[in-house]
Amino acid sequence: MIRALNRFGMIFASATTVALLALGVAWSAATPADKPIAAVVTQAERMFPDAPDGVDPVVTGPVSAAFKQRQADVGCDKAAWPNVPAACFEH
Incomplete structure (x- = not known):
């Protein structure tokens, strides 16, 4: 049982990290660095x-x-x- 919870925690942490990285990439790609003057x-x-x-x-x-x-x-x-x-x- 403990081994299953440990595995679930690692999967959850990895999925959260991947999701946050994907959101960061999407945000930086959608936001222009400099507005044209x-x-x-x-x-x-x-x-x-x-x-x-x-x-x-x-x-x-x-x-x-x-x-x-x-x-x-x-x-x-x-x-x-x-x-x-x-x-x-x-x-």
Whole structure:
């Protein structure tokens, strides 16, 4: 009788373990790991699609005084990629 109870306990424990593992696998397969995030593409990213890490918002080199003033007016020196105004770049 004791041997039969011991065998029943082992079968019950094994069946419970298998059932819990199956539930865990089913749960992880049904739940997406990451929800897809809609990518918002800024104007600067559209202007420079080949620069995924960004570009310098302050253009250096020979530019007109009007362009330098326009850069100062829109705050190009404080802009951070990808939120860089299009006015920061020579058109």
